[in-house]
Amino acid sequence: MTKVFAETCASCHGPKLEGGLAPSMLDDVWAAGNGDDATMAGVIKDGRLANGMPAFGAVLSGQDIRGLVIYIREERAKHQRESATVAAPAADAVVPSEKHAFKLETVVTGVDAPWGLAFLPDGRLLITEKGGTLRITAADGTLAPEPVQGVPAVVSKGQGGLLDVAVHPDYANTGWIYLSYSDPGEGDSAMTAVLRAKLRGNTLEEVKTLFEAPAATYRTGGAHFGSRFVFDGKGHVFFSIGERGQQTDAQDLTRPNGKIHRINEDGTVPTDNPFVKQAGAIPSIWSYGHRNPQGLAQHPETGALYDAE
Incomplete structure (x- = not known):
């Protein structure tokens, strides 16, 4: 069951059930029921998309679901x-760890659910708040009292x-x-x-939408939006989109998620994207089969792209 949990649950609930994008499974606070076995099995099978929990009934057998419940109980x-x-x-x-020594330093306070960070050349820091606001922090850590104006409306639910926010390399x-x-x-x-x-x-101007998926491909629920940026230094921007809780969509080149x-x-x-000439495929796709890539980085020497899901 360790492998099943790692493949289906750990990316949200944490590899040790400690929580992350989804609540901890180690305390006695439950989003559904009182944590009894039947309710837990039902949530695994049918999901709770409004809370960002996908359904696994189509990919896990009843025996696997029962095994997961037992595994969670034992852990x-x-x-x-x-x-x-x-x-x-x-x-x-200074706190030593296996690989590094580090210390905690508070850079800014007063932000709500910070999601993305990007420094401007003058030392100011841009911070996205998941609820839909963009904030600016001065180089000395002072948070501007008012959020940036001109930010688009967002759906702030689940994940x-x-x-993300990124600053052009130039x-x-x-x-x-x-x-x-x-x-x-x-x-x-x-x-x-x-x-x-x-x-x-304190205002966004010359706003231009660079990517907007076809309306028919939008999905309900609050699960798995991604998303991170990487500039490759060759005039391109990589960005990631999660599968929105729909595992099979990740294999479908006609869908962006x-x-x-x-x-x-x-x-x-770009004219050399891998699926740009494939009929029906969304031409901006670079790679597919991802669950929820929320980390994205490029190797500075080889150019290899790494994502964390």
Whole structure:
């Protein structure tokens, strides 16, 4: 069951059930029922898409679901036996770890659910708040009292909202800022979209949508929007979109979700993208079969692209 849990549950609930994008499974706070076996099995099977929990009934057998419930019970009991209270290190204390020594330093306070960070050349810090606001912090850590104006409306539920922010590598000459966000669709549907704009004063101007999926591909629920940016230094932007809780969509090239995309910096599609000539495929797709890529980085020497899901 360790492998099944790692493949289906750990990316949201944490590899040790400690929580992350989804709640911890080690405490006694339950989003459904009182944590009894039957309710837990039902949630695994049928999901709770409104809360970002996909259904696994189509990919897990009844025996697997029962095994997961038992595994969660056993891991909870183990945690309760082994857990101990550990004091947080002092603000100026150096903390050793296996690979590095580090210390905690508070850069800014007063932000709500910060999701993406990007530094401007003058030392100011742009921060996206998942609820739909873009904030600016001065180089000394002072948070501007008012959010940036001109940010698009977002669907802020589950894992959706205002997502990543990135600054163009040649910002001093271009002035472009890139944002990804959960774009509202018909009804309660949404899909990740991308725009770029210029920051003038405290307002986004020259706003241009660079990627917006076909309306028919938008999905309901609050699960798995991605999303991160990477500039490759060759005039391209990579960005990621989660599969929106629909595992089979990740394999479907006619749908944008569950993919990493590559576009030119102005939003046009590179002519050498791998599926640009395939009938019906969304031409910006660079790779597919992803669950929820929320981390994206490029190797500085080889150019290899890495994503964390």
